[in-house]
Amino acid sequence: MEKLNKLTPYERLEIVRHKGRPTIRDYIPLIFDEFWEMHGDRLFGDDGAIMGGIASISGIPVTVIAEVKGRNLNENKDSNFAMPHPEGYRKALRLAKQAEKFHRPVICFIDTPGAFCGVEAEKRGQGEAIAKNLMEFMRLKTPVISIVLGEGGSGGALALGVCDELAVLENSIYSVISPRGFASILWKDAGREKEACSIMKVTAEDMVELGVAEKIIEEPLGGAHNDIGQTAENIGEFLYKSLHQKLKIDIDVLLNQRYTKFRKIGEFIE
Amino acid sequence: MGLEDLFNVVKTRFNGTAEEEQPEQQADSAVKVPDNMLFKCPRCLNVVMTDELEKNLKVCPECGYHSRLTASERINLIIDKESFKEFDTDMLSANPIDFPDYEAKQQKLRDATGLKDAIITGECTIRGEKCVIGVMDSRYMMASMGSVVGEKITRAFEYATDNKLPVIMFTASGGARMQEGIVSLMQMAKTSGAVARHSDAGLLYITVMTDPTTGGVTASFASLGDIIIAEPKVLIGFAGRRVIEGTIKQRLPDDFQSAEFMLEHGFADMIVERKKMRRTIAHILKLHKGGNV
Numbered sequence: 425m426e427k428l429n430k431l432t433p434y435e436r437l438e439i440v441r442h443k444g445r446p447t448i449r450d451y452i453p454l455i456f457d458e459f460w461e462m463h464g465d466r467l468f469g470d471d472g473a474i475m476g477g478i479a480s481i482s483g484i485p486v487t488v489i490a491e492v493k494g495r496n497l498n499e500n501k502d503s504n505f506a507m508p509h510p511e512g513y514r515k516a517l518r519l520a521k522q523a524e525k526f527h528r529p530v531i532c533f534i535d536t537p538g539a540f541c542g543v544e545a546e547k548r549g550q551g552e553a554i555a556k557n558l559m560e561f562m563r564l565k566t567p568v569i570s571i572v573l574g575e576g577g578s579g580g581a582l583a584l585g586v587c588d589e590l591a592v593l594e595n596s597i598y599s600v601i602s603p604r605g606f607a608s609i610l611w612k613d614a615g616r617e618k619e620a621c622s623i624m625k626v627t628a629e630d631m632v633e634l635g636v637a638e639k640i641i642e643e644p645l646g647g648a649h650n651d652i653g654q655t656a657e658n659i660g661e662f663l664y665k666s667l668h669q670k671l672k673i674d675i676d677v678l679l680n681q682r683y684t685k686f687r688k689i690g691e692f693i694e
Numbered sequence: 695m696g697l698e699d700l701f702n703v704v705k706t707r708f709n710g711t712a713e714e715e716q717p718e719q720q721a722d723s724a725v726k727v728p729d730n731m732l733f734k735c736p737r738c739l740n741v742v743m744t745d746e747l748e749k750n751l752k753v754c755p756e757c758g759y760h761s762r763l764t765a766s767e768r769i770n771l772i773i774d775k776e777s778f779k780e781f782d783t784d785m786l787s788a789n790p791i792d793f794p795d796y797e798a799k800q801q802k803l804r805d806a807t808g809l810k811d812a813i814i815t816g817e818c819t820i821r822g823e824k825c826v827i828g829v830m831d832s833r834y835m836m837a838s839m840g841s842v843v844g845e846k847i848t849r850a851f852e853y854a855t856d857n858k859l860p861v862i863m864f865t866a867s868g869g870a871r872m873q874e875g876i877v878s879l880m881q882m883a884k885t886s887g888a889v890a891r892h893s894d895a896g897l898l899y900i901t902v903m904t905d906p907t908t909g910g911v912t913a914s915f916a917s918l919g920d921i922i923i924a925e926p927k928v929l930i931g932f933a934g935r936r937v938i939e940g941t942i943k944q945r946l947p948d949d950f951q952s953a954e955f956m957l958e959h960g961f962a963d964m965i966v967e968r969k970k971m972r973r974t975i976a977h978i979l980k981l982h983k984g985g986n987v
Contacts, residue, residue: 539913539932539933541932541933541934541937541938541941542933542938542941542942543938543942543946543950545932545933546931546932546933546938546950546951546955547959548959549917549959549960549961550913550932550933551912551913551916551917551931551932551961552912552917552961554913554914554932555882555886555912555913555914555915555916555917555918556917556918558882558883558886558887558913558914559886559887559889559890559893559918560890562883562886562887562890563887563890563891563894578870578879578910579870579879579882579909579910579913579914582879582880582882582883583913585883586883586886586887598876599875599876599879600870600872600874600875600876600878600879600910601870601872606872609872610872610873623791623792623793623794624791624875624876625791625875625876626875626876630876631876634790634876634877636876636880682887683887683891686880686883686884686887687848687884687887687888689877689880689881689884690790690841690842690844690845690877690880690881690884691787691788691789691790691841691874691877692785692786692787692788692841692842692845693785693786693787693788694782694784694785694786
């Protein structure tokens, strides 16, 4: 099975934040045979932090929705450092509904520090936009597969994370809040980020253990940036297998399984 | 970056003191009450006698700010006497990420508030109309949503779906409960899924947003009501106010992220005063009776 990743959670966070960490823009041409980008939420505008479109993988048409990290300052200006506004989440939902109509599976790539926090985002209903995605993806009548590419930051990540199967790249982090925010709020000391990172349970293995993710996608030694081609191949292989598996399942059964996947998460005593 | 407080335990809006540190002070009210005799309104800063405030249903007589109620105060104001059947009375939090001192902190809060966690759910009637109700209580860890809150809400919706009942949720929360790590984030998906099934069954869901409704609760079940009611002058939003101020480097206007702000921008159906809440809900329930059977 997967080889043991000996890196500490904080070392992985450093890999994820590495300047050369591949982004969705690197992966798309390596994973998909073709990709046609579609813009806009049909309500307000087009958010560069979320990219979406129609693609094909090994001959299967799919809808791709992805959070976009920039590879340089200019790209990051266009994509707002992968922090979506409400119109980004609404674009995602529009494309997901389109996929449902044409019986295309949806593939979501998660890579965000979180939803954007700002005046305009509040005015346009950041909370409502995320909530709506959670509800609608839960009942979307087509397979949904999500992959965490690097950072999975809180509700901004979960808005693309309600799915039938979640895979996490080996060094990725998925968390309710950034380790820095965690330290700053709970201990009033942002400097304790490293400590926060180690107790928060944010690694790929933690996600599988807690029932949040089903699959860890292997990265080359030292991280995805060391061999983008190999990482893309690993992602592609996972997607191919997962798609074939999910497409065979009756949609009502699949929706029940999706509901149950999240329904089971939680620890309490009674 | 400004994302630090994304699902923050929301700070009290005007005095800037962390709720985390003052659960005892919140025993009667979420705002500072000096020597229990006086109430200083966080909105208009006017000081009134506490008993005058109590007589006014804890609404500031000067500006109409609807201050926080405990879950039992809320339930008594809304439902028919003796009609309440509570669900999951004994459910307690576990410690999914082994967060240091989480159990001890909760025990302290249970002793101080008499609550088991941050929400009470159950079945009741309102002017004779049967419904499922959930009421969050901000005295308990700022009513953040962890496994217990998520599970109780989910079960309440599932019960309502099975029994063809409408749901009314009184929301108040700082957001996801960070002490439960990623497990708390997943409660957003879980509760939203339960709302979806209830909605697909053609049943009515009313959200009543009370002070404060923020973070991961705004970004999940609170925003999914068929009808969204807000109490006047309360705080409603997604991101922490200070986070946004930090990002834009200027002070935000006082009505930013208020009930009135939500109404203006199209995210609430109506603002309803506390004294008219029971009647309003009862009328809406009656109007949906045909659709529910």
